[in-house]
Amino acid sequence: MALRKxxxxxxxxxxxxxFTEFGGxxxxxxxxxxRAEHTAVRERAGxxxxxxxxxxxxxxxxxxxxxxxxxxxxxxxxEPGDSQYSTITTAEGTIIDDTVxxxxxxxxxxxxxxLFIPNAGHDAQMSDRWVDHRDEWGLDAEVTNVTDExxxxxVQGPDAPDLVTEVLGSAxxxxxxxxxxxxxxxxxxxxxxTGYTGEAGFEVLCPWDEAESVWDAFVDxxxxxxxxxGARDTLRIEMGFLLSGQDFHxxxxxxxxxxxxxxxxVKLDTxxxxxxxxxxxxxxxxxxxFVGIELVDRGIxxxxxxxxxxxxxxxxxxxxxxxxxxxxxxxxxxxxxxxHAEPGQRVDVxxxxxxxxxxxxxxxxxDR
Numbered sequence: 001m002a003l004r005k006x007x008x009x010x011x012x013x014x015x016x017x018x019f020t021e022f023g024g025x026x027x028x029x030x031x032x033x034x035r036a037e038h039t040a041v042r043e044r045a046g047x048x049x050x051x052x053x054x055x056x057x058x059x060x061x062x063x064x065x066x067x068x069x070x071x072x073x074x075x076x077x078x079e080p081g082d083s084q085y086s087t088i089t090t091a092e093g094t095i096i097d098d099t100v101x102x103x104x105x106x107x108x109x110x111x112x113x114x115l116f117i118p119n120a121g122h123d124a125q126m127s128d129r130w131v132d133h134r135d136e137w138g139l140d141a142e143v144t145n146v147t148d149e150x151x152x153x154x155v156q157g158p159d160a161p162d163l164v165t166e167v168l169g170s171a172x173x174x175x176x177x178x179x180x181x182x183x184x185x186x187x188x189x190x191x192x193x194t195g196y197t198g199e200a201g202f203e204v205l206c207p208w209d210e211a212e213s214v215w216d217a218f219v220d221x222x223x224x225x226x227x228x229x230g231a232r233d234t235l236r237i238e239m240g241f242l243l244s245g246q247d248f249h250x251x252x253x254x255x256x257x258x259x260x261x262x263x264x265x266v267k268l269d270t271x272x273x274x275x276x277x278x279x280x281x282x283x284x285x286x287x288x289x290f291v292g293i294e295l296v297d298r299g300i301x302x303x304x305x306x307x308x309x310x311x312x313x314x315x316x317x318x319x320x321x322x323x324x325x326x327x328x329x330x331x332x333x334x335x336x337x338x339x340h341a342e343p344g345q346r347v348d349v350x351x352x353x354x355x356x357x358x359x360x361x362x363x364x365x366x367d368r
Contacts, residue, residue, distance in 0.1 A: 023120025
């Protein structure tokens with residue numbers, strides 16, 4: 001099956017970007033080097049093409065009810081222009097995907113309208129899920145898959161607010177998890193104070209066929225270089241952020257929000273698919289927890305590597321790992337039993353058959 005391509009695929013190729021398949025998309029993994037791009041975002045700013053992310057609009061009289069029943073957070077708490085991090089769970093409470101839900105700015109008197117952002121390659125799955133439940137529940141709402149209509153960029157780093165102010169012509173005036181319509185480089189966009197790096201930053205949604213104008217308004221090899229998915233991964237691991245399909249997966253890595261460390265997304269005073277199962281988990285507790293791991297011995301932990309106790313008994317596994325460019329240390333994320341989850345606990349990482357000493361540490365790995 002042919003890979004889907006972001007609107008600026010050829011623009012990135014002209015800059016000699018290296019590409020990788022991710023979620024069914026052909027995406028740039030690096031332009032210069034992962035370390036250089038990572039450092040730019042931590043110290044200055046960088047821009048990521050994240051047009052592989054899915055986008056679905058939900059509108060109509062029952063849009064709020066549909067969104068409330070299919071996501072774990074409290075959608076009714078959102079005012080126009082607000083957004084929230086949430087999860088989509090099975091009836092058993094297992095995470096299918098994580099998402100950001102935006103309540104779109106709206107005209108006075110109109111019905112609430114939402115845009116939510118599932119992960120790459122999940123747009124058809126989530127569109128079907130929303131439509132099936134809408135029909136089952138007899139709700140009046142329209143669900144539209146707009147993934148191929150929107151490009152999405154992330155401008156991230158300590159200098160990002162100044163860069164956005166310069167392109168916008170005024171201060172954006174957005175608090176964390178707020179969004180508004182904005183004119184960027186003559187293009188009508190949705191500008192959101194969100195991101196996936198732990199740094200100050202914004203995400204920009206703009207029409208697919210006008211993406212290059214917005215991209216060019218920010219790209220600067222010194223002040224805001226283009227960055228690929230490689231640096232996006234190292235940045236999010238340093239912050240302990242989950243990666244869908246790797247740190248959780250409904251089949252390969254079935255986890256509930258409490259195990260995954262994002263129980264704050266679960267509002268048990270609302271009604272949603274998975275609520276009753278998660279109420280039991282909240283009451284009874286979990287057997288395993290998502291933790292940060294720092295290697296003491298030389299070696300790099302990778303996805304799937306076993307974690308053992310000092311006696312060599314397997315107690316868990318790594319879900320994400322890298323050499324941290326910021327810390328110059330090997331770090332990892334994974335699941336261990338709760339009695340091994342306290343910071344300072346020793347665990348060993350099995351790297352190519354050799355046990356490497358490591359310890360559990362608090363997340364995030366760096367202070368932001």
